[in-house]
Amino acid sequence: MAQTVSNHGRFPPHILLLLCALLSHSLLAIVDGNTGGTWLVADVQSLYQKPVCSPPKETNSKRLPITHRSSPCSPLSADSRPSHAQILKNDQVRVSSIQSRIRDGKRSFSVIVPAKPGLSLDIGNYVVKIGMGTPRNDFYVAVDTGSDLSWINCYPCLSCHGKPSMLYNPTRSRTHTDILCNSTDCTRIDQHSCSVYKRCNYKVIYGDMSQTNGHIVRDTLFLSGFDTLPNFIFGCGNNNTGLFGKVDGLIGLGRDNISLASQASSKYGAIFSYCLPSVTSTNDGYLLFGKSTLSNTKFTPMIKKPSSPSFYYLNLTTILVGSYPLDVSSTVLTRDPGIVIDSGTVITRLPPVAYDKLKTLFQQLMDYQNYKKSPPFEILDTCYNITGLDKVRLPTVSLVFSGGAVLDLDIPGILYTPDPTLTCLAFANTSGGAYDVGIIGNTQQQTFDVSYDIANQMIGFRQGGCS
Secondary structure, three states: OOOOOOOOOOOOOOOOEEEEEEOOOOOEEEEEOOOOOEEEEEEHHHHOOOOOOOOOOOOOOOOEEEEEOOOOOOOOOHHHOOOHHHHHHHHHHHHHHHHHHHHHOOOOOOOOOOOOOOOOOOOOOEEEEEEEOOOOEEEEEEEEOOOOOOEEEEOOOOEOOOOHHHOEOHHHOOOOEEOEOOOHHHHOOOOOEEOOOOEEEEEEEOOOOOEEEEEEEEEEEEOOOOOEEEEEEEEEEEEEEOOOOOOOEEEEOOOOOOOHHHHOHHHHOOEEEEEOOOOOOOOOEEEEEOOOOOOOOEEEEOEOOOOOOOOEEEOEEEEEEOOEEOOOOHHHHOOOOOEEEOOOOOOEEEOHHHHHHHHHHHHHHHHOOOOEEEOOEOOEOOEEEOOOOOEEEEEOEEEEEHHHOEEEOOHHHHEEEEEOOEEEEOEEEOOOOOOOOOEEOHHHHOOOEEEEEOOOOEEEEEOOOOO
C-alpha cells in the first residue's frame, strides 16, 4: 500500500518507476516508488499559449464550435483579449458577486451584487457564434451557465462596440416580435419595466456597475448550421456599458426558465453539454444541445437550492493529490447545499480549510522535486519558477463526486501558466470565509465533456471530450 506524505514531507525509501499510460498533451502518468503517489510529466512548452490556430476539425453538425476568447483561435481582436492578471482580477470580482448573491438568498438589485443570479462583471471566457433573425445575422456571444437572460447588442444603441451594421436590428427581421408589458413572458424577467410604447424593458446591473439595458423581444435563433429555435426570448440591448470586452452579447445557460437551456428543452430535451478547450489549445471545443452520443460518461446528482435557482450544485466528496485523499471531511469540502459548477468562473475556489490541505499536500510533493518557488501571482499563492526547464513533473489531482463521477485533471486543470517562466497551482480559497460555497471553475473543466442532464437532475463528466 502506498504511504502518505508525512508532516515533514518524508517518503518511503524504495525505488520503483512504473510506466502506466501515455496521455495527450505530451503527458506521462507514472507511479513513483519514492513517494508512492501518481504523477504527471509534461513538456514545459505545452503549458503556455501557442501563437497559431490549427484549422478547425470536421465536427458533428449539431455542435457549435466554442473558443476561449484569449486563445489564438479567438474570433475577437487581439486588443480585446485581457491579460492573465486582468483575467484573474475579473475572476475575483465575479466570484465575490456569486458568493454575495448566494449568501443573500434573495433577489436583490443592488449595484454591488448581480441583478440576476450568476451575472457579474466578467460575463464569460468562452464564445460561440450564433445567428439571429430573418434574414440571419451572426454574432459572437459569451456562454455562461451562471446567467439566465440572454442578450445581444441591438440597434439603435447608445453604447455598444462595433458599427451599427454589426448590431442586431429587430426592425429588419421579419420573424421579430416585441414582448409587451402585460404579457406573462415579461413577468419572467427580473427587474422588468414598461416603456412608453408598452414594450417590456429589462435592466441587468453587474458587480462593477457595468450594465445592459434594453427591451425584451422574440426572434429566430440559429444554432449550428440550419438548426433553429423559433420565438427565442432574449434582451435587445440598447445601452450596454462597462467591461464586456468586444463580445456581441451573452447566452445564458442557467437553470431559470428564461435561459436558453430551458427554452430549448421542448426541442432538444432538457439536456446540453460542452467541452471547453484550454487557453493553450489550438483547436475549438463545442456546445451541444440534446443528448450526446459519447459513451463512458460518469454522472453525479445535480442539487437544487431554491434561494439561488440559477446555479448548478454538486456534491464534492474528496480530492486526491498524487493519489492521496485530503485529510478533510466532505462537509468541509461541500457546504450546504453543494459546490457550484460554473463555466464563467476561471479558478476553482475551495473553503479555506480544504484549500490549505490541498496546497500543503501539493507543496510537499512538489518540494520533493526541488522546484524553485515564486511569489504569488494575483489570487494564486502557490507558484513555481520554470525558467530553463524542458519538462515539469507534478502530482495528479482528482476531484471525486458522489455517485462515482471523477475529474482526473489534465495538466491545464492543475497548473495556471501566465508566461513561460511561471506556473501556479490553479486553485484558490473562497476568501470570503468558511461559510462561502466552493466553485468548480472552467480551468478544471477544460477538455472534459460536461453534460447537464436537467431532466434527470444529473451532471456527467467524460475525459477527452474535445478530441
